Amino acid sequence: MxxxxxxxxxxxxxxxxxxxxxxxxxxxxxxxxxxxxxxxxxxxxxxxxxxxxxxxxxxxxxxxxxxxxxxxxxxxxxxxxxxxxxxxxxxxxxxxxxxxxxxxxxxxxxxxxxxxxxxxxxxxxxxxxxxxxxxxxxxxxxxPTLHGFLRGQRISAKLLDYENTLVNVELHDSLNQNLTSTSLWFSDKSLSRSSQRIRxxxxxxxxxxxxxxxxxxxxxxxxxxxxxxxxxxxxxxxxxxxxxx
CATH class of the missing domain: 3.40.50.150 (Vaccinia Virus protein VP39)
Structure with missing residues (x-):
């Protein structure tokens, strides 16, 4: 990244x-x-x-x-x-x-x-x-919302509407207060992917x-x-x- x-x-x-x-x-x-x-x-x-x-x-x-x-x-x-x-x-x-x-x-x-x-x-x-x-x-x-992590990983899915679903995969580095995430956005027949890291x-x-x-x-x-x-x-x-x- x-x-x-x-x-x-x-x-x-x-x-x-x-x-x-x-x-x-x-x-x-x-x-x-x-x-x-x-x-x-x-x-x-x-x-x-x-x-x-x-x-x-x-x-x-x-x-x-x-x-x-x-x-x-x-x-x-x-x-x-x-x-x-x-x-x-x-x-x-x-x-x-x-x-x-x-x-x-x-x-x-x-x-x-x-x-x-x-x-x-x-x-x-x-x-x-x-x-x-x-x-x-x-x-x-x-x-910060840090509940739901298992061995430093968390996967969440959020239905935005009837045509859009966002799936988010996160890795938690507690030592550096970092969250690294990859988002997959399914919209109708298309797929978008984006990644980011935050502190x-x-x-x-x-x-x-x-x-x-x-x-x-x-x-x-x-x-x-x-x-x-x-x-x-x-x-x-x-x-x-x-x-x-």
């Missing part, structure tokens, strides 16, 4: 279809509304901008949105969708920006695709350095890593509607501010 997950043209097109089916596209407007209150109508940087699922509706609030992604195919999808957003190819674990932003954000578990702790800390450090004095960093991260992170560890780079937790929610984060939440949206002002 490559060190970085990079979407090729086939995977990128499947990504668009999948995010629509699981409700992420429908959720984009709510996500943008949540983020807009931190950008104050000024500027924002998305880490892993992809096809602009969130960036486009956020820009419609009058926010000047820019973005970074490591996939030419995803950046092409974004360019085909709009010419109002500046985006460039880069590594979210190690980037420099002369521009300072009111908001830097990373959504839909993109942060966990950095499957080494050092890369995750480097990403947080780069993001903190890109913030202006009043800026915030917003990260959406899934809460899951609990919210307490994320707070500690953030503190290491001069960030402190300001808010934490279960969802973009600002539901309370509890011990049964499946994800969290965490908002960090700089401490070294």
């Amino acid at each position: 490559p060190d970085k997950l990079i979407y090729d043209e086939n995977t990128a097109s499947v990504y668009e279809k999948f995010t629509t089916m699981v409700g992420k596209v429908a959720e984009a407007d709510e996500t943008a509304a949540f983020l807009e209150r931190f950008s104050s109508g000024r500027n924002a940087l998305e880490l892993g901008i992809g096809n602009g699922r969130v960036a486009v509706p956020l820009s419609e609030y009058g926010v000047q949105v820019e973005g970074i992604d490591n996939s030419d195919s995803m950046l092409k999808l974004l360019a085909n969708r709009t010419d109002q957003i500046k985006a460039w190819k880069g590594d979210i674990a190690d980037f420099n920006s002369e521009q300072r932003y009111q908001l830097v954000y990373c959504v839909y578990g993109t942060f966990t695709l950095l499957f080494r702790r050092e890369e995750q800390i480097a990403c947080l450090r780069s993001a903190a350095e890109a913030l202006d004095d009043e800026g915030v960093l917003v990260i959406e991260v899934p809460v 899951y992170v609990y919210h307490q560890e994320l707070d500690t890593m953030a503190q290491c780079v001069g960030l402190e937790l300001a808010e934490r929610w279960e969802d973009w509607a600002k539901g309370a984060f509890t011990d049964v939440s499946k994800r969290h949206i965490s908002v960090y501010r700089r401490t070294n002002l």
Whole structure:
């Protein structure tokens, strides 16, 4: 498996279809509304901008949105969708920006695709350095679900609708907090395959890593509607501010 997950043209097109089916596209407007209150109508940087699922509706609030992604195919999808957003190819674990932003954000578990702790800390450090004095960093991260593994392996099948079935095969490396997964998507008469590796992170560890780079937790929610984060939440949206002002 490559060190970085990079979407090729086939995977990128499947990504668009999948995010629509699981409700992420429908959720984009709510996500943008949540983020807009931190950008104050000024500027924002998305880490892993992809096809602009969130960036486009956020820009419609009058926010000047820019973005970074490591996939030419995803950046092409974004360019085909709009010419109002500046985006460039880069590594979210190690980037420099002369521009300072009111908001830097990373959504839909993109942060966990950095499957080494050092890369995750480097990403947080780069993001903190890109913030202006009043800026915030917003990260959406899934809460790890580790039940159901047998000898480090787990197979799950999820019926998405009458024509689509997703089968997911995962390997758990508990020492490095890595999950390596291969997904098989049966859709009508077609079959798509994709693989990825993530490093899951609990919210307490994320707070500690953030503190290491001069960030402190300001808010934490279960969802973009600002539901309370509890011990049964499946994800969290965490908002960090700089401490070294």
